[in-house]
Each structure stands twice: as structure tokens, then as C-alpha cells.
Amino acid sequence: MKKLINKPEDLVPESLAGMAAAHSDLINVNYNPNYIVRADAPIQGKVGIVSGGGSGHEPMHGGLVGMGMLDAACPGEVFTSPTPDQMEAATKAVNGGAGALHIVKNYTGDVMNFEMAAELCLAEGIDVEAVVINDDVAVKDSLYTAGRRGVGITVLAEKICGAAAEQKQDLKKVADICRQVNANGRSMGMALTSCAVPSAGKPTFEIGADEMEIGIGIHGEPGRERMPLKTAREIVGIMSAAIISDLPFQSGDSVIVMVNGMGGTPLIELYLVFHELNEVCKGKGIKIVRQLIGNYITSLEMAGCSITLLKTNDELLKLWDAPVHTPALRWGV
Amino acid sequence: MKKLINKPEDLVPESLAGMAAAHSDLINVNYNPNYIVRADAPIQGKVGIVSGGGSGHEPMHGGLVGMGMLDAACPGEVFTSPTPDQMEAATKAVNGGAGALHIVKNYTGDVMNFEMAAELCLAEGIDVEAVVINDDVAVKDSLYTAGRRGVGITVLAEKICGAAAEQKQDLKKVADICRQVNANGRSMGMALTSCAVPSAGKPTFEIGADEMEIGIGIHGEPGRERMPLKTAREIVGIMSAAIISDLPFQSGDSVIVMVNGMGGTPLIELYLVFHELNEVCKGKGIKIVRQLIGNYITSLEMAGCSITLLKTNDELLKLWDAPVHTPALRWGV
Amino acid sequence: MVSQKKLRAWIEVLQKVYAENRQYLIDLDSAIGDADHGINMDRGFTNVQADLSKTDPPDIGAMLKTVAMTLIRTVGGAAGPLYGTFFLRASTACAGKTELQAADVVAMFEAGLAGVLQRGKAELNDKTMVDALSPALVAMKRALGNGSDFRQIIQQGAAAAEEGMKNTIPMLAKKGRASYLGERSIGHQDPGATSSYLLLKTAVDVWG
């Protein structure tokens, strides 16, 4: 598969160099170990919000670093969890004495690496709480498995926790809010085409010209079911039913919605998907109070989308509306 | 090619319905004829900035409607110019007595339809100036041909003219600024894969697994040259050389830069492209003072990118920095 | 001679013709344009058909005006204003008439072509619809001057349009989207010249 890159092994650092050059007002980039921090870090007395994961999901996480959102992001190799030394260094760089929240997506690799990093940070006297995001309803949850994957809710949690931290709420409270967001959020994705990891050099999976994968993971992990391509209305029907019945979301609920592109799907289609979702929610009496539509948690050039619903309340909504200024998300400034 | 749609003929209105539902604070959508206007239109004494073109280039133009940018956008069918009745109705809807600027991309269809619309508006006593954007250096310019295509500079012109109109500058002045932006801006695109018009149902062009098209148009029109895929560094070298030598941009110039994704290229690659472009500009003494990196003027799901450079000055830069609040571009509010 | 009914039949059959040739015109436009000419013509004449079916225009001029306004309103692209202007001017040439003599038909095409030339500013050999329409008009005028009968006049117009359409193949495009291709436009038949040929060929089929 064709890419706009030089060498696969240089993709991550060269892309980081582009971010550094483009957003020097917002962020600083550190290499070896790789991490991105707010230009004004550390902020005394403020909980540092640190996240990270494999690269290839841009703008998440690096594009979400800035005022009101992440203090630091650790980019791993493409689709590979970053390493504990990155997370440790990033956590130290943003530590303003109030500790740090690690927002971790529930993948074995991410969880274990963040665990090791937290051990290292605690050993150095930095207070760390980790919240593991696991919102993907495509995966059957169980105590005896790796459990659900962390997907779209990560973006919403980072925004909301970032706002809480900006208000100087303490680590316990910010972590509680993060758990609350995770508990009230659900997502599901689907793919029309595969992505290709640059250093692998070929598509991660094969998919027929008339097929789609429902429940795809953001690394191209196979989903719930391979089926013939359907209309957007039918697809949104399947995905929203799985999401809504899971929490369950109920008539009268207010929700923040994200219709997210996987990277290769044009915006015109994402707005159509949002239109269909809006119709479904109207029909069920679920009130969409805020929405994000675009590419936020992607899977390289994969075509497809994901839908995220977060049941919200006044507190969460106020945090959502609070100012944010990052390369990818900006309002109120 | 697979799409997240219902029926091809419903794509445009259903996607508009999604935009209307998502951004009711910013825009209103009118159907039959289709156009998008600022929620607060018309604004008395303010020049109305109207643009439009075929759909499939989202977020341009509909996503650029709002405070400080477009007053109205007319979406045509996919890759097909909108019609004079759309433009006429949109112009009337935003006319606050100070006339309207039509920002037209230089395609025969767009130019002729906007011409007919301007005739209709003038007949109704609305002052209209039209500026035709033609910044694409991939196409040889000549008095005896259709001339250069309008591409990336359109986005920058819409931002800058929108700011000038917001300051209540008059129609002549706003049109002059638009011509100045066009005269000082140059772009070029390239593609790794084809797009597919939904109602055509198959890729617009064939391209080999190791090939790229340099100088592609935003409708998948063939470009300057088909050649074997090169590294991002070489590709940026070719594109930036064509752009820089054309104006020409010179050592000491300050530029606003856009690295634009064609729709199917992931952000991680666009930042890498920006990094390479930044290196080229540094080497030539060209100072990048502002930049946009992302999908702004797309070609459905085509993979590839375009580069736009605009030679700027204090006046243009101030207009660039002025607040803007649209679905796709927002700062200062 | 052609009655208003026959003229209407021409327009109605054109809808079928463009529907049938949709893919063909798309393919031609894929090679040197943006792959929508077949979609545009099909959409335009389908709308024309729908609009016409709702009205009973008093004369040919009024009928062609409906055709023109619908094409302008629903086609877009280059073809919309061009064919829209073609039929708008043609309608003026037929104002108040309920049947057309051979000379009227030629005058109608002449007015239409003049509109296309004024709107699009193309010249002969620019590789556009003009390269089909213009030879067709020349041939029809010659046949009219020769005293040929109605059927022959239209037939000769269609034959010239066909030749003109084929002659666009080796041309280098100077107008429209294909002009962006420069040398690479050579070797492909122009989609607009093709839809213009179909306009005349259908006239022969319906009126002949």
C-alpha cells in the first residue's frame, strides 16, 4: 500500500518533527524517549493528564495536547504501545506536584507498559492514577479475558478530564471523572477497507469488494462480523442498536456524540452517518446535546467510521464546553 | 468502490441534513435550491461572501460558512458545479445591502454558472463582484485555454476575504484583497489512489500499485505526470520546486502554508509532508509564518496531498489571524 | 416540417438516449474530464421530462424555455449553462411557433449554437461540443440552400455532427476540463461533442 513517507522506521519521528514545527506555540516535542508536552508544562498544582498509545491514530493523542486537554502524549511505533520510559519521562515533564492521571486504552500492551511506567513514577514519588478506557461494545466483556477495547471514549475522556484538571481539581477527583466518563460511554466501529502498517507493507486484512467488517478495532483487528455491504442507514442501525442497548441509553438521556472517521472516509459521508444517527436518537428520545464529527481516533488510511455515545450531565457538559486549545480541538480561545 | 451512503443521488441532501443538525448554532441549510448560510445572515452593511462548487471537497465550502469566513456556500452534485439558481438564492439570502463577492474556482462549469448567477443578481439590483481563483501550477496557463485550476488558495482566500468583510470593508476592497491573495498564492497536488464518484460507481482513473500522479486535480483529473512512487522527501521536492519557481517565492518572503490531505491520506503522513516542506522553505530562506495541516479541500476518498503557499504581508496576516467560527475552521472564539 | 408534438417527442426520447448512453458518456469523461458528463446529461433530461410532463406549453418557444430553465437549474457543470443557453436561445428563435419548417429548425440550431459560443467562448478545434454543433449547422444550412427536403437536412446535420465528434479524437483540448491535460487530451473523443451528436442523431430518429 502506498504511503507519503520516507522510510517506515522514520515515519514517527519525522511526523513528530512536522508537529513540532507547526505547533510550537502549543507543544514541545521530545525525542528519545518520544513524547509531546504542552509548551507551558509543568503547571504547578495542576494534575498532569498523560495519555499515549501506538501511532497511526492521529490526531489522537499528540494532536490533543494543549490547554484544557492533555499535558503529554506518548506516541509508540505504529499500532504498538509506547514504552514505560516514554511514559515515565512524560509524566515527570508534566508533574506540577499534583500528580498525574494516565489515561490508558484497554489493550494488553498499553496496560502493561503503563503499569510499568506507573511503578517507576511511584518509585520516584510521583502520584499516579491510571484509568483504563474500555468502551468498545463490539468485544464481549468478561473477567477472564482482556476485556473490551478502548476506543472513541478516550477522546471524550481526555477533553473532559483535561478541563477538570485545568480547574485544578485534585487527582482523585479527576480520576473519578475519568471513570465516570468511561462508565457512561460506549462505542463501536466498522470498516470498508483495511489499513496497512507501513513497516509491514501490506494490508492488515483482506476484505472483499462488497464486504464490510462490523465491530472493527482501531488497529484493523477483526470485528464482530464480516457481512455484505449495506446502506449507511442499515449500518448506523446495527451499530447504534449495539451501543444503545449496551449501557443502556434511554429515552430522556442527554448524550455527547462522536461520529469518527477511520482515516480514509470522506467528511461528506461522516455527516451523512451523523444524520442517520440523529434520526435514530430522535426516534428513541435520546437527546444529542453536543457532537464531534470528523477524524479523531483513526486507523491510518482505513475507510470506515465509529460511533461513540456518552451519557452526560450538567457537570460533564460544563467540562466539555470549557475552553480547549490543541492542534486538533479548539474552542473558547 | 465502497461508500457509507444510502443512494448516490441522496448523498448530498442527506449529508447536508447532517451538517444542519450538527451545526445549527452556526449555519442554516436550505434545500431546493441547496445552499448553506450563516445562521445570522443577512448582516446589514456587510459584504456577503459566497462560494460554491461541486460536492466531494468537504469541508470546503459548506464547512467554511460562519463568522469571519463564508456567508453562504452552494454545494453542487459530487464534482459538478452548482447551478445559477442556487447561487442566486444564496446571494439574495446573504445580501445586507453591501453587495456580494463570488469566490469562484476556475473550472469552466463553475465560471459559467457563477456568470449566469451574477447576471441574475445584477438584474435584481444586487452588486456582485466575482473573483476567479486559479492557483494550480500543475496546469500550463494560457490566454487561449481554460487556464489554471482553482484549488487550495480558495480556502485561504475565503478566510481572508471573510475577515475583511467582517470588518465591513466595502465590496471593491474585499474583491481587491481576493485578487491579491489569488495573485500571491500557488498550489500543486498529487495522488496515490483514485477517487470514485458515487453515482459513477468506479474509480475515476486507474493507477498502478507503485505509481503516483503528480499535479492531480481535485476531481481526479489527470495531472502533469504519472511516475513511480517516490519518497515523501522527493515528492515534496518536486511539488515545492514547481510552486516556488512559479510565483516565484523568494528568500525573505513570509508565507502562509497549507498542507492539505485529499481525503484518504492519514494525518500522520500530512505532518511528515509538512516537515519536509518546512525543511525546503528553511533552505530557501522562505519564512513559514502560519500553517494549516489537514483535510480542507479534498477529493472524496483519494489518497494524496496538496501544498499551497501564499506570500503574505502584515495586512493579509492580520486578516488571517482574525477570529473565525465555522464548522471546520475556528479560532479566536 | 415538425410539429410541436414531434418536437416534444424529440426531447422525451433524448431522456432515454442519455439514460442509455450514461455509462458511455461517463467513460469518455473519465478519460479527459471528471467522469460526470453522463450523469449530468441523464439527470438534466430526466428532470426536463418530469417538468415537461407537468406542463402543456402553448407553443414551441415556451416548451423549449422550460427545457432550458430545467437544464440550467439541474445540470450544473459546464454542460448545464451550455445546453441551457443552447435551448434558451433556441426557444427565443421559436417564440410563438407551434410548428417548424426546415428553415425554422435550422434557425433554431443557429440561435442555439450562437448561445453556446457566446457562453463558452470556444472556437472550432478546441475539442468541445462546438466541434459537433458547428459542422452540423454548416451542413444543415448547405442542405437547406440546396433545396434538400427536411429529412435530408437533419440527416446531413447529424452526419456532420458525427464526423465532427470523431474529429475531436486527435485534437488537443483548449477549453473545458480536458484542456488541463495538454498533450494528454489527444486520442480521446470529447464527451460534450458526443452528447451533441446524440442530440442530432435523436432528431433524425424521431423526426425522420
Next chain:
Amino acid sequence: MVSQKKLRAWIEVLQKVYAENRQYLIDLDSAIGDADHGINMDRGFTNVQADLSKTDPPDIGAMLKTVAMTLIRTVGGAAGPLYGTFFLRASTACAGKTELQAADVVAMFEAGLAGVLQRGKAELNDKTMVDALSPALVAMKRALGNGSDFRQIIQQGAAAAEEGMKNTIPMLAKKGRASYLGERSIGHQDPGATSSYLLLKTAVDVWG
């Protein structure tokens, strides 16, 4: 008995083995994971090789600690912390030693496996690297108890690892990325069990 030099040779050859098996491990991980296990192992051991070449560790414990820290620092994913912890615990078991007797080698693997179990919390039959490592340890302990010679002990460990690796094919994954697949994970060999088998097979090749 294995000298520090031979142990170092094992690590060095592992770099070649993972480079050679890069695509094989990618393909296995494509089927039930995210197609990076070959890339991860290759990157990790290439970095180990580079780091080792810059140092001359006084004993096996120090050498394995370098291996562990480099893996932790450069692999990421699930494999990084798991193999990192494996070598970290193995290094502790070999602290201060410059050569290992058969019992030391078995103790080294036992400590490593304990680390993997603690870090990953997988159980036997969860379809992970534990399904290769755990049978290997059982076989090596049995062979050691039987009084087998050094070569036999390692050979029997590798044979058990190979069998364990193959036994992962019909298993339903309960840990790691493959567990997201549920029933669809059945019928594929686990990539991590495969890289663990290669660890033991290479020991046989280098030490045997």
C-alpha cells in the same frame, strides 16, 4: 554448561532469527492481532544487539539486565513488557554468574516465566506465549530430574515449546489482542507462542 560467551551468542543469534522470521510472525499476528509482532521482535533484538555491542557486562546477570531494559525501552506492545520482564527476572536469577550449569539454566527460565505470568496474568490455554514457555519449563525440569545431560534438557524444552506452540492453534484466545476475536481466534497459531518457541530452538542451535 553454558559460558557467558555462549549465552551472549544466543542473544546475538536471536537477533538474526527474529529478523528472518519477521514476516512469518507478522503474518501470524495479522490473522489474530495487529500485524506487528514480527516488527516488534525484530526491532527489539536489533536494539539489544546494538546496545550489547557497546558494553562488556561483567557477568550474565548484568548482560541479561541490558537485554531486559532494551526490550522494555524499545519494543512496546504486549511483547515488550512480557519479554522485558522475562529477561529482567532471568537476570536476577543469574546475578553474578559467568557460567551456567544445567540447573542454573532451568532456574533462569523458571524465573523468567514467573515474571511473564505475573505481568500478563495469563493462564495455561489462554493462547499466549505462556503455552510455549510453560510446557518448556515442565519438560526441562523433568529432564533435569531424570539426570539428562545439558543438551538433552534444552532439546526437550524446545520440543515441548514447539508442541505447546502448535497446541495454541485450536485454542480460543482469552488474553491479549486475539481475545477480541472470540471464536474467530480458533484455528490460528499464536504469534507470541511462536516467538517463545524460537527463543528455545535458538538455544538448542547455539548451545547444542
